[in-house]
Structure formats: C-alpha cells, structure tokens
Amino acid sequence: MKNFIHPDFLLEGETAREIYHEFAENQPIIDFHCHLSPQLIAEDHNFDNLGQVWLEGDHYKWRAMRTNGVDEEFCTGSPDFYQKFIKWAETVPHTVGNPLYHWTHLELARYFNIFDLLNPKTADTIYHDASEMLRHKDFSIKSILNKMNVEVIGTTDDPADSLKHHASLKDFHVKVRPTWRPDNLIKTDDPTVFNSYIQKLEKAAGKSINSYADLLSVLDERHAYFDKMGCRASDHGLDRMYWTDDAGIDPEKAFKKLRVGKKLTETETEGYRFALMQELCKLNHKRGWVQQFHLGAMRNNNTRLFKKLGPDTGFDSIGQPQDSFKLSRFLDSLDTNNQLTKTILYNLNPADNETFVTMIGNFQDGSVPGKMQYGAAWWFLDQKVGMEKHLNDLSVLGLLSRFVGMVTDSRSFLSFPRHEYFRRIACNHIGKEVDKGVIPNDKEILKNLVEGISYKNAKEYFGF
The missing domain is CATH 1.10.2020.10 (uronate isomerase, domain 2, chain A)
Structure with missing residues (x-):
C-alpha cells in the first residue's frame, strides 16, 4: 500500500508533478519570518x-x-x-x-x-x-537546519534585545538574521505594563527616556544597532492599522501622560499609535529595510485562561475585516513624502484578501519589482484552502510571479516542511491552471514562476 506521504503527495496531475519535482523540490529555504529561538541555535541544542x-x-x-x-x-x-x-x-x-x-x-x-x-x-x-x-x-539544531536545506532564518526580536546570540552566529553558514519587532511600544492600554517596558528599553539603550523625543532618539539608535547586526526587516503584529487626520494630536503629551501612569483616551491612543508607527516606518525606509504588517488577529479571547496561562497559548481568533480607508491613509501618509519602504501586508481575515491585493497595487511605484507584497496565507489561513485562495486572488488581481513566498511563522524547529507543503500546493494550483489552458505549458514561464515563489524572489527582495 502506498504511504500517505509519498513523492507525489498533493500533486494531482502530471504537470503539477513535473513542475514540483523539477523546479521547486530542491530549492533552499528562506524562512524570513519565524519565532525560533536564536539562543537554541547558538547553543546547537x-x-x-x-x-x-x-x-x-x-x-x-x-x-x-x-x-x-x-x-x-x-x-x-x-x-x-x-x-x-x-x-x-x-x-x-x-x-x-x-x-x-x-x-x-x-x-x-x-x-x-x-x-x-x-x-x-x-x-x-x-x-x-x-x-x-x-x-x-x-x-542538533544546526544539523536539522542543514538537513532541511535552510539558507536564511529571520527571527523575531524586540528593540531591547541584546542580539548576543545573533552575534555568536555570524560565522554560521545559515544566515540567522534578527527582525525588529517593536509592538510593545504601542501596547498602551495598561500604563504600568507600558512603563515597565520603557524601563527595559532604557536599560538596553543605556539612556533615560523621559519624553517622546527621547524615545524616538533611542529607537533610532537601536534601529541602527539592529541594522549593524544584519537586520533587514521589521515586523508589526497589529490588530489593525492606525490613522487619524486630527491635527491636534500630540504624541509628546500622550507619552508623558503614560509615563505618569495615566490612561489615554481613545482619541489620544489612536493619535499616539499612528504617530509612532509613522516614525518606525520612516526608520525602516531610512535604512532600506522591508517592513511586514500582520493585521487582524483578535487575541486573548478567553479571559479566564489568559489570566492563568498568558498570551500565545491558543485563545486567539480571526478579527473583523480591516478598515481599508485607514490602511490606505496610513500607507499614503508615508508615500506622500516618499518614505514608504518595501512592504508586506498579511491578513488574517479571508474577507480581506481582495482588499489587500488591490491595496498593494495602489503603492507600487516601479522602483523595484513587487515593492508592495501580499504576504503569504497566515496563521488560520495557512492551510490548503487558504493557500489556494491566496494564490488565486493574487494571480487575478496582482502578479503571482513576483510573490516572495512562504514563511513558517513558527516556534518549532520541525516546521520547515511547511515550505514543502506550500510548494506542493502552489505547484498543484499552477499545474491545474496549465492543464485547463489558463496558463501556457511553457517551460521557461513555469520555471521562472515556480523557482521565483519558492525561493528566488525572497532572496532578491530581502537582499540576502
């Protein structure tokens, strides 16, 4: 009897099998967004x-x-x-x-x-x-990375992190790159927790942060340090994109209010988060980084078990569709001053697929192929049906051939076959389109398409 996992797993037709085995199967892995521990890699655990x-x-x-x-x-x-x-x-x-x-x-x-x-x-x-x-x-972990043909790993790192483990990995042939994840700076609902984080950032920077101006100065220094350590991307896990046209918003006043332990109003919260996110994105543009936005998770829904177990324990779900107007205005606020860097938008609600694909088209500027990216099917959408819808929506409304491909978004060192999973699903999707006559059965076209979304596009996009 044939094994469940066999050479043609998920490949339904001869074309799909041919393009997978010839163009995708042996490509190296660039996992540019994950939550793996750099310490465990450095220790070769x-x-x-x-x-x-x-x-x-x-x-x-x-x-x-x-x-x-x-x-x-x-x-x-x-x-x-x-x-x-x-x-x-x-x-x-x-x-x-x-x-x-x-x-x-x-x-x-x-x-x-x-x-x-x-x-x-x-x-x-x-x-x-x-x-x-x-x-x-x-x-050992390094042996596992070799076994899976991993070329680059993008970890997820707070601005206050020392990156000492990344430093110890500089001679490891697998590139382990830090990714700037400053989400703690916009978590302002609890001023006590916010101030505890600011103290942590002060310690990392060796400087006091008594004002919003101080904060921006420290963030620029930490951003420069991350850049020196090989960081080429930021990541932002937001419930939604923030934006306001209220000219009276004062982030300095909001920051000082938080520092004395007072809660912000809804209007102050929106203004502070919008202003700070703008400044963070300007730093990304300043140093030529890619910025990633993971939008739409509704987190910590179960209060009883959140209090017992904390975050990231399995009580998150898909949130409401994104406010497309605020998403548009936020991106435009950066583009207006030519400070919109390469950007990847990931959605968690499948109702946002077409919105996100058409949104990235608004801000392509011809400076680089696929400057604005529709990110891989993420989290609850990281499954066969979600990937197929993602591939189809990007194909008909954007340029699938410029897609930078899959990430594991995982904390497990055994998750790298998710790249194989994606490649098989993608080749099956493309192969069926070829068999229907929707895509020409042209070897050069198919080779460029499959090799691009499996590996080459990400390598070029991030400059690895």
Whole structure:
C-alpha cells in the first residue's frame, strides 16, 4: 500500500508533478519570518524527545487537543512529555482535514524517515524511535537546519534585545538574521505594563527616556544597532492599522501622560499609535529595510485562561475585516513624502484578501519589482484552502510571479516542511491552471514562476 506521504503527495496531475519535482523540490529555504529561538541555535541544542520538540509552546496542537477533550494539564500542565505526546497521538486521527494532520506526517517523514500514521497504536514506537534520533548529535539544531536545506532564518526580536546570540552566529553558514519587532511600544492600554517596558528599553539603550523625543532618539539608535547586526526587516503584529487626520494630536503629551501612569483616551491612543508607527516606518525606509504588517488577529479571547496561562497559548481568533480607508491613509501618509519602504501586508481575515491585493497595487511605484507584497496565507489561513485562495486572488488581481513566498511563522524547529507543503500546493494550483489552458505549458514561464515563489524572489527582495 502506498504511504500517505509519498513523492507525489498533493500533486494531482502530471504537470503539477513535473513542475514540483523539477523546479521547486530542491530549492533552499528562506524562512524570513519565524519565532525560533536564536539562543537554541547558538547553543546547537539537542531536544530530549519528540514530545518536547512538538508540544512545548505549540498552541496549534493545544487548540486541537482541547477540542478533542484533552484536559489542559496535558497541554500546558505538569505531566511529562511522553504523557503529553500520547494525548497528542490520540488527537491526531481526529485532525483529518486539518493542516495539523498533514504537517505531523510530513515532519515524521522528512526528519525521521517515519511513514507510519500516528495514532494510539503506533504512538509508543514512534515516540521512542524519534526521541532516540533527536538525542543524537546528527539531530542538533544546526544539523536539522542543514538537513532541511535552510539558507536564511529571520527571527523575531524586540528593540531591547541584546542580539548576543545573533552575534555568536555570524560565522554560521545559515544566515540567522534578527527582525525588529517593536509592538510593545504601542501596547498602551495598561500604563504600568507600558512603563515597565520603557524601563527595559532604557536599560538596553543605556539612556533615560523621559519624553517622546527621547524615545524616538533611542529607537533610532537601536534601529541602527539592529541594522549593524544584519537586520533587514521589521515586523508589526497589529490588530489593525492606525490613522487619524486630527491635527491636534500630540504624541509628546500622550507619552508623558503614560509615563505618569495615566490612561489615554481613545482619541489620544489612536493619535499616539499612528504617530509612532509613522516614525518606525520612516526608520525602516531610512535604512532600506522591508517592513511586514500582520493585521487582524483578535487575541486573548478567553479571559479566564489568559489570566492563568498568558498570551500565545491558543485563545486567539480571526478579527473583523480591516478598515481599508485607514490602511490606505496610513500607507499614503508615508508615500506622500516618499518614505514608504518595501512592504508586506498579511491578513488574517479571508474577507480581506481582495482588499489587500488591490491595496498593494495602489503603492507600487516601479522602483523595484513587487515593492508592495501580499504576504503569504497566515496563521488560520495557512492551510490548503487558504493557500489556494491566496494564490488565486493574487494571480487575478496582482502578479503571482513576483510573490516572495512562504514563511513558517513558527516556534518549532520541525516546521520547515511547511515550505514543502506550500510548494506542493502552489505547484498543484499552477499545474491545474496549465492543464485547463489558463496558463501556457511553457517551460521557461513555469520555471521562472515556480523557482521565483519558492525561493528566488525572497532572496532578491530581502537582499540576502
């Protein structure tokens, strides 16, 4: 019987199979947005077991386990990783139709050469076989990166981070690049938390921050330091884009109000966030970085479990469609002064697909191919149906051939087969269009298209 994961997995026609195996399969991986730990890379860490590498911090799996009736103790609690893994193995057969089922079996196949389906009957053998491999020196993190043909990793790093682990990796042949993520600066709802973060930033900068002007000066210095350390991109995880045309908005006044522990009004909040985001984007333009906006997550919906477990534990969902007017005005406010750098927009609500694709077209300026990018299908859209809709919408309303491709957006070192998953889905989509006569069966066109979205476009766009 054919293995579930086989050479032509997800490739439905001869054209799809041909273009995948010839043009996509062996391309290196540029994972320009993820949440991997640079410390673990620098230490060349070995994981102790499969439960640890799969279930520690993976809120995708935790959501599925909870839905399957697994007690919270086996997600975030004290049982050992073997016990947690057994509960995950019990859940996996129920994830059929969910990308977790595909990812799980791709990871077993690509890292461990295990092609058995994971279920309660196979769980013990798979756990012990894979765990034994993980403890071997050939399965250290750097070895894993080599095995998966990874060329570049873009981590996610706060402006207050020292980047000492990136510094220790400067001679590692896999480029581990920091990514500037200044989201804590716009989290103003709780002045106590905000001021605690400002103190952390002061310590990193070695300077006091007593005014908005001081803040901008420190951010410019930290931005320059990140640039020196090889950073070429920023990332901003926002619920929405901020904008106001109120000429009376005073970010200096708002900042000082926060510093004395007072809450901002709704109008002051919008004005401060808009003004600061503008300044951050101007820094990105100043140093020629790519800026990424992940828009539309509604976070921490479950108050009881957020108080118990904290953020990023699996209680986020898709938010309302974006305010296209504010998105337009924010981008235009930068473009008006020719300070809009290369930009990638990611949406979480599928209702925003066409809005985002047409929005990037408003600000293409001919300076570079695909200056404005429609980012890869993200988070809840990072699955077969979501990717296919993304590819189709970008094809008909933009230029698919200029797309910079996939990211893992993951905290797991076993997530790199998601690039393979994307490439297979993309080649299947393109192959079916060729078979229908919508795209010509021209080898040069197909080669440029597939190699571009698999690897080459990202390499050129980020200047890696």
